[in-house]
Amino acid sequence: MGSSIFLQSNSLLESLIHLSNEVSSIEKLPSIQVRNVSTMLRRIKVLTSLFEEIQESNNPMLPPSSVLCLSELFSVIRRVKSTMEGCKNGSSLWGLIQTERLSNQFHVFVKEIARALDILPLSLLTVTVDIKEQIELLHRQAKRVELYVDPKEIQTRDVLLTLMASEKNMFDVETVKHVFNSVGLKTVLDYEEEMSKLEDEVHKQAESEENDVRQVSGSVGKSTSAPFNVPDEFRCPISLDLMKDPVIVASGHTYDRSSIAQWINTGHYTCPKSGQRLIHMALIPNYALKSLVHQWCQENNIPLMECSSNAESEKKTCEKAVDHISATKVAIDSVKRTAEFVVGKLAMGSVDIQRQAAYELRLLAKTGMDNRRIIAEAGAIPFLVTMLSSNDPRTQENAVTALLNLSIFDNNKILIMAAGAIKNIVDVLESGKTMEARENAAAAIFSLSMIDDFKVAIGAHSQAIPALVGLLREGTTTGKRDAAMALCNLALYNANKLKTVAAGAVPLLIELLMDDKAGITDDALGVLALLLSCPQGLEAIKKSRPLVPLLIDLLRFGSAKGKENSITLLLGLCKDGGEEVARRLLINPRSIPSLQSLATDGSPKARRKANALLRLLNRCCSQSHNPIG
Numbered sequence: 001m002g003s004s005i006f007l008q009s010n011s012l013l014e015s016l017i018h019l020s021n022e023v024s025s026i027e028k029l030p031s032i033q034v035r036n037v038s039t040m041l042r043r044i045k046v047l048t049s050l051f052e053e054i055q056e057s058n059n060p061m062l063p064p065s066s067v068l069c070l071s072e073l074f075s076v077i078r079r080v081k082s083t084m085e086g087c088k089n090g091s092s093l094w095g096l097i098q099t100e101r102l103s104n105q106f107h108v109f110v111k112e113i114a115r116a117l118d119i120l121p122l123s124l125l126t127v128t129v130d131i132k133e134q135i136e137l138l139h140r141q142a143k144r145v146e147l148y149v150d151p152k153e154i155q156t157r158d159v160l161l162t163l164m165a166s167e168k169n170m171f172d173v174e175t176v177k178h179v180f181n182s183v184g185l186k187t188v189l190d191y192e193e194e195m196s197k198l199e200d201e202v203h204k205q206a207e208s209e210e211n212d213v214r215q216v217s218g219s220v221g222k223s224t225s226a227p228f229n230v231p232d233e234f235r236c237p238i239s240l241d242l243m244k245d246p247v248i249v250a251s252g253h254t255y256d257r258s259s260i261a262q263w264i265n266t267g268h269y270t271c272p273k274s275g276q277r278l279i280h281m282a283l284i285p286n287y288a289l290k291s292l293v294h295q296w297c298q299e300n301n302i303p304l305m306e307c308s309s310n311a312e313s314e315k316k317t318c319e320k321a322v323d324h325i326s327a328t329k330v331a332i333d334s335v336k337r338t339a340e341f342v343v344g345k346l347a348m349g350s351v352d353i354q355r356q357a358a359y360e361l362r363l364l365a366k367t368g369m370d371n372r373r374i375i376a377e378a379g380a381i382p383f384l385v386t387m388l389s390s391n392d393p394r395t396q397e398n399a400v401t402a403l404l405n406l407s408i409f410d411n412n413k414i415l416i417m418a419a420g421a422i423k424n425i426v427d428v429l430e431s432g433k434t435m436e437a438r439e440n441a442a443a444a445i446f447s448l449s450m451i452d453d454f455k456v457a458i459g460a461h462s463q464a465i466p467a468l469v470g471l472l473r474e475g476t477t478t479g480k481r482d483a484a485m486a487l488c489n490l491a492l493y494n495a496n497k498l499k500t501v502a503a504g505a506v507p508l509l510i511e512l513l514m515d516d517k518a519g520i521t522d523d524a525l526g527v528l529a530l531l532l533s534c535p536q537g538l539e540a541i542k543k544s545r546p547l548v549p550l551l552i553d554l555l556r557f558g559s560a561k562g563k564e565n566s567i568t569l570l571l572g573l574c575k576d577g578g579e580e581v582a583r584r585l586l587i588n589p590r591s592i593p594s595l596q597s598l599a600t601d602g603s604p605k606a607r608r609k610a611n612a613l614l615r616l617l618n619r620c621c622s623q624s625h626n627p628i629g
Helices: 002-024 034-057 064-089 092-097 099-118 129-144 151-165 173-182 188-218 257-265 287-299 304-321 328-348 351-364 369-377 380-387 393-406 410-418 421-431 435-448 452-460 464-474 477-490 494-502 505-513 521-531 535-542 547-557 560-574 579-587 591-601 604-623
Strands: 246-248 254-256
Touching (some): 173 188, 369 410, 393 421, 393 435, 421 435, 435 477, 464 494, 494 505, 505 521, 505 547, 521 560, 547 560, 579 591, 579 604, 591 604
């Protein structure tokens, strides 16, 4: 299995480099989609550098998740090439009319590149720091890229549509020239070529549906009809016909593109010749064999045009049928095989292999609910739970992060709890080998505690809440926020409120309110507001002298949620004999104006509570004969 992956990953890299260079070297770029095309070319050049470095590293065994990523990138770049060639060689005016659809296509390509890079284990690949930084930057930019539709193209498109709707001879010639110039049509020869392309487009649009049906039905059950004695090595093992577009599958065997595409699209995920399961569905062009086939055709006077036209027809069929991992059915099966392979390494590998496998699962579980479901079904969760006790810091960190990512899928929460993960997760939270492992353990507890029954089970562990409070004290900003959010979830269950107070959370939360650098004001207020309903929590909160003026400031400058929780705390402190707090509010010159402002302009909850607090303060003033105006 290992040597098979090595062979097919080498051929995959060669084809990726060849394909990327073909895209990068396209001459005379199209006059439409200029910005989308140019930025896509820059991205592909960065990826090409990555492919070349991976190839030069001569790594004897690429991680399976990287093979899956490279397969996905191969698919995307193939479709980028097809789209760019369509923009370049097709009708420019038709492309202008389709500008929004084409822009969306490029946007989808970028998002697919981002999703592919989500599962690329860069730290496991032998690449330079420079390339690693470029890929990480490309990944970040691709994840947040927005759809770009050129406003000038939209404006020109609208002018063109207006001209098309005009009556004959009722349009301005200069306007027509301007539209033509904007898409690169400047000479009489350009006009003639464009007319020919438009006619082709009209026929293509009119006949596309009929052609699709005819191509699909015609490609099934083909038999050899060539009168020539075709060499066996040039025949497709499936159809026995001459291979016009030979491609290599993951097993290393070669088939004609249309035949193997039909095979895969009908639900077969094994190599027809060897019976071996295919670990990815990319169809990699066999350029060497294709060249030999063309040479043989020339020597035997077989028209290459016929060969090419048939291949082009079949190419359209197979592109609709499969040829890219992102097709849902194929993608799920590829992830399934990758997950099963990686879980096998997790179960039986050495410490180094387990660390690598946990890292790959961590990345694979980062995106997509299907990925999370498939990894769990492959049996990863019990092994990951066991690895939480690893003495290797990276292994422990990868395992807890993988479980965190898997827990986002609700059914996996049940499986993780059923595997007895809480004890190990709390151990990592309390004394993990790295701060990132501790913080991700807190985030995992937050995720698991979204289910009500698990709030009870987690709180029942004697060290869970004290460990969260410990991270609240020692963690980074992210860790403090994860701990506060987990405590907020757990404190919805009454028994956990007392445990949170007993663990010393109240003074720590108030201290964090005063620390601007901590950056968790709203989360800390949320936990304090919940603890207020517990008698022990109320007493602990009352002991803080700096809290009231701090809450008054938050009424003025806090977020909407912060203002709601601040007024909840003030109202709770003033009730049940909180005369001292009421007096301190009345003495502070900023409190009444802030409450009156919230009573008028706050959220419904804030208005209701502000009015209640103003009434309470008014009663307090009435007793001293000074009602609030």
